[in-house]
Amino acid sequence: MSEHAGAAPSRLRRLTLLGQGLLALLFVCLLVALGVSSATRATQERARAEVLSTSESQRNNSLITMRDGLGLVLVVEQLLNGQATRRDVQIARALLAQRLSVVAEDNRSALQAAPESFRVALAALDAQIASLPAGLAPVAERSALVDAVTPASAAFSRETRHLGDGAAIDWRAQARVVADRVIDENYRETALLVAALFVALLIAAWVTVDVRRVAARTRRAMATEREGLHHAQRALERVALFDREQSRILERIATGGTLADVLQAVVDLASRTSDGRAFRLRVDAVSVVSGDVGPVIAGSLGVLFSWPVGGASVEGVLAGAGAGQLELLGTGGLLTEDVAAIALSCSELADFALEHDRVSKQLSHMATHDALTGLANRNLLLIRLSEAMRRGDRSGDSVAVLFCDLDNFKQVNDSLGHFGGDQLLIEVARRLEEATRQDETVARFGGDEFIIIASSLPTESDAYAFADRIRTVVGAPFQIGETDVSIGISIGITFVDPGMGDAAAVLLAADAAMYREKSPSRGVGLAAHLDPTV
Incomplete structure (x- = not known):
C-alpha cells in the first residue's frame, strides 16, 4: 500500500511537471508566435508608412499637375475669347512643364509616369499652341482658332482630369490593401496575446515574468512605431505645405508680383516648413529675413549654413546685381536632411524669381525703347504724351512738343555708310538727353526724327529758347570714327x-x-582728322 501511495504523488508530480512543461512549451510557442507577429506587424507598419508617403506624394504631384494642366486649358480658352495673349499661354505651359519635370522616388518624371493618352493629348495641344498668333487673337481669326484649338484643348482637359482621378483611386486602393493587411496582423497578434495570458494564469509567476518582459518589449516597439508615424506625418505635412506655398509663389511670379514680395514669401516659406527656423536671403547689400524673426533679432544671430542663389539684376526695392546667399541663422545646432532639402529648394525658387524678374524687365525695356539709341520708342512716346496731356488738362499747365528732324542726314549715310549714320544717331540721342530735364521725354520717332515732350516751357518764348539751345547742342561737330561731322536740325x-x-x-x-x-x-560738313606728323 505504501509503495502504491508513494507512487501516486510521484506520478502526479510527473504529470504536473509534464503539464507544466507542456504549458511552458506552449507558452514558449505562443511567445515565439507573438514575437514573429509583432515583427511582421512592425514591418508592415513601416511598409504602410512608406507606401502611403510615396502614394501621397505621387497623388499630390498628380493633383498639382491636374491643376496646372487645367490652368493651361483656362488660359487657352481666355486667349480664344480675346482675354489673354499668347505669352500668357506660354507662361502657363512653362509652369506645367516644370511640374511635369518633377522626378518621383521611382526615378520617373511626372510626364513619364503619365498615361500615353495624356502625353498624346499634351503634344496635340502643344502643336496648336505653337500655331497661335502672337499677342491677342485677332477678332477675325478667333472663330477659326476656336475650331482648330478647342478639340485638342478639350481632349487635354479630359485626360488631365482622368490623371487626377486615377491618382486618387490608386492611392485609396493601396491604402485599403495595406490597411487590410495590418488589421489581419492585429487580429492574429491579439489572439496570440490572449492565449499567452491564459497560459500565464495557469503557470503563475513563471509566465508572469515572461509576459511582463514581452509586454515591455511590445510597448517599446509600439512607441517607436508611433514616433516613426509621427515623423512621417510631419514630413508629409511639410511637403504638402511646401508644394502649396511654392505654387502660390510661382503664381505670384507669373502674374507680375513685385520681386520684394516674392523673395519675402520665399524666406517665409523656408521658415514655415522648417519648424520656424530663422532664414535670411542676401542679394548684394540687401537682405530679407523671415517675418517671425525681424532684422533686429537676425542681426544678433550667426550664420550656421548657407546656400548660393544665382546672380541677377534686382531693381526697385532690391537694387544691385550679383550672387546671393540663403542663410540659416541661429546660435548652434545640427543641420537635418529635411531642413537642407527645404533650404536648397527655396534657394532654387529665389534664383528662379530673380531670373524671371531680370528677363521680364529686359523684355519690357525692349518693347518700349529704341534698339539703336536706347531712347523711348514710338509706343512709349504715345503713352507718355497721352499722360502729359491728361496731367495738363487737370493742372492747366502747358505741354510743349518739339518735333526734331536732322538736316541732310542722308548725306552722312552716303558719305560714312550706315554704320557711321547709326553712330551719329546715337550721339545725337545722347546730346538730346543731356540737354533735357529728367522729367522730360526724348524719343526716337523713326529714322532721323526725334520728339521731345516738355512740360516746363510755359510760354512760346521759353519754347523757342529751348529749341535754340537744342540747335546749338546738336550743331556742335560730332566725331564719327576719324571724321568730324557737322549737321543741322529742324x-x-x-x-x-x-x-x-x-x-x-x-x-x-x-x-x-x-x-x-x-x-x-x-547742311552737313565733313572734315577728316589730319595727322600733324605727316
Whole structure:
C-alpha cells in the first residue's frame, strides 16, 4: 500500500511537471508566435508608412499637375475669347512643364509616369499652341482658332482630369490593401496575446515574468512605431505645405508680383516648413529675413549654413546685381536632411524669381525703347504724351512738343555708310538727353526724327529758347570714327490744345510745324582728322 501511495504523488508530480512543461512549451510557442507577429506587424507598419508617403506624394504631384494642366486649358480658352495673349499661354505651359519635370522616388518624371493618352493629348495641344498668333487673337481669326484649338484643348482637359482621378483611386486602393493587411496582423497578434495570458494564469509567476518582459518589449516597439508615424506625418505635412506655398509663389511670379514680395514669401516659406527656423536671403547689400524673426533679432544671430542663389539684376526695392546667399541663422545646432532639402529648394525658387524678374524687365525695356539709341520708342512716346496731356488738362499747365528732324542726314549715310549714320544717331540721342530735364521725354520717332515732350516751357518764348539751345547742342561737330561731322536740325514746336484730340493729332501738328520751319540752308560738313606728323 505504501509503495502504491508513494507512487501516486510521484506520478502526479510527473504529470504536473509534464503539464507544466507542456504549458511552458506552449507558452514558449505562443511567445515565439507573438514575437514573429509583432515583427511582421512592425514591418508592415513601416511598409504602410512608406507606401502611403510615396502614394501621397505621387497623388499630390498628380493633383498639382491636374491643376496646372487645367490652368493651361483656362488660359487657352481666355486667349480664344480675346482675354489673354499668347505669352500668357506660354507662361502657363512653362509652369506645367516644370511640374511635369518633377522626378518621383521611382526615378520617373511626372510626364513619364503619365498615361500615353495624356502625353498624346499634351503634344496635340502643344502643336496648336505653337500655331497661335502672337499677342491677342485677332477678332477675325478667333472663330477659326476656336475650331482648330478647342478639340485638342478639350481632349487635354479630359485626360488631365482622368490623371487626377486615377491618382486618387490608386492611392485609396493601396491604402485599403495595406490597411487590410495590418488589421489581419492585429487580429492574429491579439489572439496570440490572449492565449499567452491564459497560459500565464495557469503557470503563475513563471509566465508572469515572461509576459511582463514581452509586454515591455511590445510597448517599446509600439512607441517607436508611433514616433516613426509621427515623423512621417510631419514630413508629409511639410511637403504638402511646401508644394502649396511654392505654387502660390510661382503664381505670384507669373502674374507680375513685385520681386520684394516674392523673395519675402520665399524666406517665409523656408521658415514655415522648417519648424520656424530663422532664414535670411542676401542679394548684394540687401537682405530679407523671415517675418517671425525681424532684422533686429537676425542681426544678433550667426550664420550656421548657407546656400548660393544665382546672380541677377534686382531693381526697385532690391537694387544691385550679383550672387546671393540663403542663410540659416541661429546660435548652434545640427543641420537635418529635411531642413537642407527645404533650404536648397527655396534657394532654387529665389534664383528662379530673380531670373524671371531680370528677363521680364529686359523684355519690357525692349518693347518700349529704341534698339539703336536706347531712347523711348514710338509706343512709349504715345503713352507718355497721352499722360502729359491728361496731367495738363487737370493742372492747366502747358505741354510743349518739339518735333526734331536732322538736316541732310542722308548725306552722312552716303558719305560714312550706315554704320557711321547709326553712330551719329546715337550721339545725337545722347546730346538730346543731356540737354533735357529728367522729367522730360526724348524719343526716337523713326529714322532721323526725334520728339521731345516738355512740360516746363510755359510760354512760346521759353519754347523757342529751348529749341535754340537744342540747335546749338546738336550743331556742335560730332566725331564719327576719324571724321568730324557737322549737321543741322529742324525743330517744329506745338503746344497741346484741348481741341487737338489725341496724342497722334498733337504729333501731326508738330510735324507740320517742323516742315514749315525746315530751312534748306542747313547742311552737313565733313572734315577728316589730319595727322600733324605727316
